[in-house]
Amino acid sequence: MKSIVPLLIQISLWASACILAVLPCAVAIDYGGILPWAQWAASAAVLLAGVLALPSILDRDTQGGPRFHWLAILLLCWAAYGWFQTLPLPGFLTNLLSPGSAAAYTTWLAPVLGSQAETSSMHPISIDPAASRHAVAMLLVVATLAWTSASVFQNRRRLVLLMAGLAAGAAVHAALGIFHLVSPETDLLGMNAIDRGSHFAAFVNRNNAALLMNIGVGASMGVLAWRLSALIGTEVDDENFEVNDLISLASDRDSSIALISLVLCTAALLVCGSRGGLVSAIIGFTLALGWIRARRGTASIPVIIAVLAIAVALLIVPFNLDLTSLDRMELLSDRDDSTLLNDGRIPLWTDAMAAATTYLPAGSGLGTFADAHLTHLEKSSDGWAHHADNLWLEMFTEQGIPGLLFVAVMIVGIIRSLNKLNDSPDAVDHGLRVAGWYILGSLTVSQFFDMGLIIPANLIACAIFLPVASTRGYLVAPRSRDADFVRGEFDPYDDSDEYFDVDDASDTADEAADDIATEQDVSSDLDRSDDDAVQIEPAPIEPVTVSRKSRIRFQTKKTLSPSIAIAVIAVLPSVWALSVLQTDANADAVVRRTKALLAQRGTAPAQLETLISPLENLAQQTESPAVYRALSDLHFQLARYDEVVQANPKTAEQLRELYLQTAPAVRRLKWHAQNKPVTAHTTNHRLPEDATDDDTSNNDASEIASVTNSSLSRHYITALKNAEAELSVRPLSREARTSSLYLDFVYTDQDRTRAILQQLSKLYGTYSAALQQLAKLSLDSHEPELGVTYLRKLLERQPNQTPFALKLLESYPEISIASVVPPNTANYRAAAAYLITRPDPDQELLSQAFAGLACGESETIAERARCEELYADTAYVLGRYDDAFASYQKATELNSTNANLQLKHINRLREQDRIDDARVLARKARERFPDDRRFDAVIQQMAQQQLR
Numbered sequence: 001m002k003s004i005v006p007l008l009i010q011i012s013l014w015a016s017a018c019i020l021a022v023l024p025c026a027v028a029i030d031y032g033g034i035l036p037w038a039q040w041a042a043s044a045a046v047l048l049a050g051v052l053a054l055p056s057i058l059d060r061d062t063q064g065g066p067r068f069h070w071l072a073i074l075l076l077c078w079a080a081y082g083w084f085q086t087l088p089l090p091g092f093l094t095n096l097l098s099p100g101s102a103a104a105y106t107t108w109l110a111p112v113l114g115s116q117a118e119t120s121s122m123h124p125i126s127i128d129p130a131a132s133r134h135a136v137a138m139l140l141v142v143a144t145l146a147w148t149s150a151s152v153f154q155n156r157r158r159l160v161l162l163m164a165g166l167a168a169g170a171a172v173h174a175a176l177g178i179f180h181l182v183s184p185e186t187d188l189l190g191m192n193a194i195d196r197g198s199h200f201a202a203f204v205n206r207n208n209a210a211l212l213m214n215i216g217v218g219a220s221m222g223v224l225a226w227r228l229s230a231l232i233g234t235e236v237d238d239e240n241f242e243v244n245d246l247i248s249l250a251s252d253r254d255s256s257i258a259l260i261s262l263v264l265c266t267a268a269l270l271v272c273g274s275r276g277g278l279v280s281a282i283i284g285f286t287l288a289l290g291w292i293r294a295r296r297g298t299a300s301i302p303v304i305i306a307v308l309a310i311a312v313a314l315l316i317v318p319f320n321l322d323l324t325s326l327d328r329m330e331l332l333s334d335r336d337d338s339t340l341l342n343d344g345r346i347p348l349w350t351d352a353m354a355a356a357t358t359y360l361p362a363g364s365g366l367g368t369f370a371d372a373h374l375t376h377l378e379k380s381s382d383g384w385a386h387h388a389d390n391l392w393l394e395m396f397t398e399q400g401i402p403g404l405l406f407v408a409v410m411i412v413g414i415i416r417s418l419n420k421l422n423d424s425p426d427a428v429d430h431g432l433r434v435a436g437w438y439i440l441g442s443l444t445v446s447q448f449f450d451m452g453l454i455i456p457a458n459l460i461a462c463a464i465f466l467p468v469a470s471t472r473g474y475l476v477a478p479r480s481r482d483a484d485f486v487r488g489e490f491d492p493y494d495d496s497d498e499y500f501d502v503d504d505a506s507d508t509a510d511e512a513a514d515d516i517a518t519e520q521d522v523s524s525d526l527d528r529s530d531d532d533a534v535q536i537e538p539a540p541i542e543p544v545t546v547s548r549k550s551r552i553r554f555q556t557k558k559t560l561s562p563s564i565a566i567a568v569i570a571v572l573p574s575v576w577a578l579s580v581l582q583t584d585a586n587a588d589a590v591v592r593r594t595k596a597l598l599a600q601r602g603t604a605p606a607q608l609e610t611l612i613s614p615l616e617n618l619a620q621q622t623e624s625p626a627v628y629r630a631l632s633d634l635h636f637q638l639a640r641y642d643e644v645v646q647a648n649p650k651t652a653e654q655l656r657e658l659y660l661q662t663a664p665a666v667r668r669l670k671w672h673a674q675n676k677p678v679t680a681h682t683t684n685h686r687l688p689e690d691a692t693d694d695d696t697s698n699n700d701a702s703e704i705a706s707v708t709n710s711s712l713s714r715h716y717i718t719a720l721k722n723a724e725a726e727l728s729v730r731p732l733s734r735e736a737r738t739s740s741l742y743l744d745f746v747y748t749d750q751d752r753t754r755a756i757l758q759q760l761s762k763l764y765g766t767y768s769a770a771l772q773q774l775a776k777l778s779l780d781s782h783e784p785e786l787g788v789t790y791l792r793k794l795l796e797r798q799p800n801q802t803p804f805a806l807k808l809l810e811s812y813p814e815i816s817i818a819s820v821v822p823p824n825t826a827n828y829r830a831a832a833a834y835l836i837t838r839p840d841p842d843q844e845l846l847s848q849a850f851a852g853l854a855c856g857e858s859e860t861i862a863e864r865a866r867c868e869e870l871y872a873d874t875a876y877v878l879g880r881y882d883d884a885f886a887s888y889q890k891a892t893e894l895n896s897t898n899a900n901l902q903l904k905h906i907n908r909l910r911e912q913d914r915i916d917d918a919r920v921l922a923r924k925a926r927e928r929f930p931d932d933r934r935f936d937a938v939i940q941q942m943a944q945q946q947l948r
Helices: 004-028 036-057 066-084 091-097 099-105 110-118 129-152 156-182 188-193 206-232 243-249 253-271 275-288 297-316 324-328 345-358 369-376 391-423 427-446 456-475 509-513 560-599 605-609 612-622 625-647 652-661 664-674 714-729 734-742 750-763 768-780 784-797 799-809 825-835 843-851 861-877 881-894 899-911 915-928 934-947
Strands: none
Touching: 004 036, 004 129, 004 156, 004 206, 004 456, 036 129, 036 456, 036 560, 066 129, 066 391, 066 456, 066 560, 091 099, 099 345, 099 369, 110 714, 110 750, 129 456, 129 560, 129 625, 156 206, 156 253, 156 427, 156 456, 206 243, 206 253, 206 275, 206 427, 206 456, 253 275, 275 427, 345 369, 345 391, 369 391, 369 750, 391 427, 391 456, 427 456, 560 605, 560 612, 560 625, 605 625, 612 625, 625 652, 625 714, 625 734, 652 664, 664 734, 664 768, 714 734, 734 750, 750 768, 750 784, 768 784, 768 799, 784 799, 799 825, 825 843, 825 861, 843 861, 861 881, 861 899, 881 899, 899 915, 899 934, 915 934
16 A cells, blocks of 8 residues: 555646646637636646645655745735735725726716715725636636646656647647648638737737747757757757757657757747747847856857847838748738837837826736726827737736736746756756746747737746746755866765755666766655665766756755645635636626627517526626626617517518617617707716606607607616616726716716716727717717817827718808817818818818918828829819919829829819810820820810800
8 A cells, every 4th residue: 555655646746747738738729718718627627737736745755845836825925915906995095005096986987976986985906806806816726836837847757748748739839820821711720700910820819829939949948958968968058069969869759849849839930920929039049048147258248239139120120021932831921010119019008107107006906907098098099908018017007016026026036946957967957947048038028018928828838837947946956165076977975965866766777867967766765764874876977067066955854734734725725716717707608698699680589588687696796897788788789679669660661760769879869859958967867766757759640659768668777777887896997988878868967978978088098980989979969069179189190080070060060160170281181182072161171271281291292292283172162273273283293194183174274264275285185195085085175165
């Protein structure tokens, strides 16, 4: 029985190691693991691996004290801080720790919810507690993963399995990505369903995929460095390393996986299109090969300068390389030549930094960046940045100063451990050191331009590897001044009782022959009493570089109490985390099903009603904003059905008309039309007591029935309640405010409508499409001042939207369109181009635009020619014919190949009875364009006109 227990322990540990080795690759197959159900499944696998690793507590060769699990303890502390951010705190304390969060729950909610926002004086730091709880659950799983990895991979053979598994998994995805580029019509892994962004392999974003490729490159280099050191005793980051030494790997079977993985992952980095991935790879190679971190004096200076120059060039220069071999496979194209200077990152970082300072010192809560930065949108480009594309800035926003401290401690601790591995004679430790420097360097740099580390597949891969790199160095003794080398060999008879070989006591002599020189057969009787002497048989070893001190620390006598305590606090919280992730996965499934049914045409009300109960239960259980959002949309749709049924349509045409009247943007218009101007405003925003109000309809029975407030469905009230519930748990939600705005015919408070419009304009500050819609909604809500303000803001950002604004304002003659168009050249040109096409253009604005065309400021000849033509057209409409014909002549001189321009010039001369001038121009044009028969026709028409 005594001999079976160690065997069972080893089987359990190997099973755990195998699960961890394949987990990153498996999770990455499902869009990188971004879906909640994939995160739950991955967490279950991590928990299983953690349980299988628990026997390591009884393993005499596995260290389990706080020193060897400091990273797991740090992650647990981080998770505790994230959980603290979700706790309701007194208002004064929230305001002290995070003024931005306090303002979100008070200043932003009070105008929208009124007295409902004042009922509670307790607010959490997190501005989205549900998202923060999910992030905390994932962080607890990562902590369990860190403990499991540090426990399982202390064994050198399992450590080799880890590096080989990471390399092979990344290579699989690299091959998938390259195959998809070569055969884009293949719907591999369902990636053709992604219609946004630039995906690669199974990742939605190529920058996220690049991080996994870099992890694969680092792991491959680690395996190759291990084999090189084991075969010839050479280390790749040693100054005496030569490229010719790599030839020794050609015949090594164990190096084949690493070589194939290295080639595939490097090729994937080159073709996936991620500039940040290439930059981080350069930094990783430089660190792994020791050019920066090794003490090489002034020789390192040119290397550092060259690396920085290459990195900057890759980020800001739009290259257009002609790589024939890749171009023939259509792997590389210049369809996306955006660089760091023009891809929108820098303006977003500026706004995000301004927002982050308002949440100091405690941050806005884990997983809340999508909402946290919305209050300071000033320079960002169009659209909504769910992430900052800079993980460190995002962490600073969400976690504040404590988050930066956690990251700093983690990086410093890993660097210390990697430095300690310099003293290890073990070839595996050399491979781990090379892989660790590469992965740490590429990870740190790449996250300045991306957020791929929070993608579950990448997060799991790093959470498996980095704990090993951060703790194995503590198995190595520090440098000493004692001479441990006798004629280049390690003294195996060192009588110091604090050092020993870290390899498994169960390693056989045959296995040791493939390992490094210091591998020794340690007596299996290590569990004897302290009084018995431990006999160590010396073994011949390969010589190692003299600069390395071949000393490995003896394991101290293991005490079970600290090991058990750390195992419990590292593994047990994952049980709670797994339940949270399972609930979130269930909620996501129901929400997705609800959205799918709402998007379908002809969905029966009975189908929608079956979802109400599950959603309400989930709302009570999770208080998830997504569940409240689904409930609000669901009840709004049911309310539309109710109103259509109550109107009792007689024909399909009437049914269709009634359904269109209940659309979100249309349903509110009838209330606004019936209540213009609004004479009474409420201040408490209380909902109607009953499902119907006292309004009566005067429609004639013979006409098509219409929807009015007299038939207000109870589902509208429930929809509004759920929108308000979403706001109470996610105070900066734009979706909830939009839903409330569409339901303003329920709460009937014009002040509240105005406040929502003002807040939405702030939260959608740089989103042009949203500003368009907000301007229209403001005008429909009888808020012309807001409408004009939003239109002007839109036109300042997007001058090409000037025609849209002018066309919209044609329905509002009481508004002066001249006050909407900003006084700059681009807007004036767009306004003039639109107005000259209208039958009765606004003369005031047209005159202003004519005076502000500023053709002399054009940067190119083609632009000047277009501007002169526009100037001539505008002058002609204004009746300034001499100016018009002079500008037509200038435009013709600048663009003499434009036949349409010359034909227009001739026709307008004819319209003003300048026949002689028109005839001269027509003859010149006929000579210039002999194949264009239009000029012959014009000349004949003028000749016939003269004969009359």
